[in-house]
Amino acid sequence: MAGHGARVPMTSHPCGPLSGTVEVPGDKSVSHRALILGAMAVGESRIRGLLEGQDVLDTAAAMRAFGARVERTGNGEWLVHGVGVGGFGEPEDVIDCGNSGTGARLVMGxxxxxxITATFTGDASLRSRPMKRIVEPLSKFGAHAYGREGGRLPLTLIGARHPVPVRYTLPxxxxxxxxxxxxxxxxxPGETVVVEPQPTRDHTERMLSHFGAEIRVDEKDGxxxxTLYGLPELGPQEIVVPRDPSSAAFLVAAALTVPGSEVLIPGVGLNSTRAGLYETLLEMGAEIEFEDVDDEGGEPMANLRVRHSTLTGVEVPPERAPSMIDEYPILAVLAANAEGTTVMRGVRELRVKESxxxxxxxxxxxxxxVRVEEDEDTLVVHGAGPGGVRGGATVAARLDHRIAMSFLCLGMVARHPVTVDDAGPIATSFPTFEPLMNGVGADLRMAAEEVA
Structure with a gap:
């Protein structure tokens, strides 16, 4: 499946039990950061388990454009020969970040x-997303940005010639x-300080420390x-990327809702700042076992054994939102199949994602x-109970990989098939989604297969 171009409709049919061992792709967040910090180190870093979805490939291309040598040596295995902190060269062409807000914002930083000066663009979804939230703090270092209204892409960023450290509180x-x-x-030079009133995923802090940066994290008032000490010399590293918990969530959801299912998903990242979904699922009554818990390069991981479960609706506290912000779409599908009502509060950030x-x-x-209610910051799903979702609809994916995968998971357990109008964007984060799902017993079909 391609991430751009003509639409690729896909239909998910009700299926029998899912079973087997499923190796989901590498963590997208960790993959972006491994490429970027590898490019900012001095020497050659080796990465294993890199996600080879389009979002990450676009970040790899951006690092090449800035002068790093980035090459694929095997399945998920990459070498990055970095140019050192401050060693980026000016790119000769526009940097196309595709669908990736993470890639665009981290590369800009x-x-x-x-x-140096660089111009950034992306697909229609990324060009609609707000970049002002990045432009404002970067301007405090001395950078200048010129983009469309609201700081949207295409945007030209002129790097600071004499950067100064900043103290920035996340709004x-x-x-x-x-x-x-x-x-x-x-x-x-000096100390750059970021104050976050609510903790967010901390992959960057962990990986900065792993590459040799001096960084301190202090807990205060929740x-x-x-605090980061500037102008370090980052050393090359060996990085093992854990499997993506956000991608694993779709397998977990399917196994929980399709009667008789049991799947094993090895090596899934379980960073505490990303584990909100699993905490919520256990509260809903999900049968999930965490086996062989381990640690690689500062990132915890475990094998997930998931069995079909009868779920009950819960109220998800707003303070949990940062640790599961990407998982709310698939949680909404689980809530639709649960008994009772699930209330998701504090989710305003979902309105400015890929869709x-x-x-x-x-x-x-x-x-x-399914009966739902919403306001600017809340989504309420009234569960139809096991086997209660009608399905039988064609849903707009809106160039959003997580929306497409969520509704394909819904189709596995609905009474009638569910079609998404475009499964193409799935390639940005989970290019093997269709064969992996079908390999454990799902029934996903492309439009051409429906006619055949």
């Missing part, structure tokens, strides 16, 4: 304190903004104060016969 819980500021702070995910899930679930 990494180059913002080098005296919204955003690991992308935090990470952009920390990456920019690498090439600024949040964190992160307005609150609206996309609400409209799609309604089309499949």
């Amino acid at each position: 990494a180059m913002a304190t080098s005296p 919204v819980a955003s690991a992308q903004v935090k990470s952009a500021v920390l990456l920019a702070g690498l090439n600024a 949040g964190r104060i992160i 307005d995910r609150i609206d996309a899930m609400a409209r799609g679930l309604e089309a499949c016969g």
Whole structure:
């Protein structure tokens, strides 16, 4: 499946029990950061388990454009020969970040304190997403940005010639903004400080430390104060990327809802700042076992054994949102199959993802016969219970990989098939989604296969 171009409709049919061992792709968040920090180190870093979805491939291309040598040596195995902190060269062409907000924002941060100029663009979804939240803190270092209204792409960023360290308090819980500021702070003298009132995923802090940066994290008033000491020499590293918990969530959801299912998903990342979904699922009554818990390069991981379960609706506290922000679409599908009502509060950030995910899930679930309510910051799903979702609809994916995969999971357990109008964007994060799902017993078919 391609991430761009003509639409690729796909239909998910009700299926029998799912069973088997499923190796999901590498963690997208860790993969982006491994490439970027490898490019900012001095010497050759080796990465194993890199996600080879389009989002990450676009970040690899961006690192090449800035002068790093980035090459694939095997399945998920990559070498990055870095140019050092402050060593980025000016790219000869526009940097196309495709569908990836993470890639765009982190790469902007990494180059913002080098005296070079770069222009960034992306697909229609990324060009609609707000970049002002990145532009504002980067301007404090001395960078200048010129883009469309609201700081939207295409955007030209002129890096600071004489960067200064900053102290920045995040106005919204955003690991992308935090990470952009920390990456920019690498090439600024003195201490760059990020204050986050609510903790967000901490892959950047962990990996900065792994590459040899001096970074301190202090807990305060329920949040964190992160202090980075600028102008380090980052050393090359061996990185093992854990399997993506956000991708694993779709297998977990399918196994929980399709009667008789049991699947094993090895090596899934279980970073505490990403584990909110699993905490919520256990509260709903999910039967999930965490086996062989281990640690690789500062990132915890485990094998997940998941069995079909009868789920009960819960209220998800708003303070949990940063640790599961990407998993709300698939949680909404699980909630539709649960008994009772699930209330998701504090989810305003979903409205500025690849699509307005609150609206996309609400409209799609309604089309499949599920009763929902929403406001600017809340999504409420009234569960239809096991076997109670009608399905039988075609749902707009809105260029959003997580919306597409969520509704394909719904089709596995609905009474009638569910079609997504475009499964193409799935390739941005989970290019093997279709064969992996079908390999354990799902019945996903492309439009051409429906006719054949």
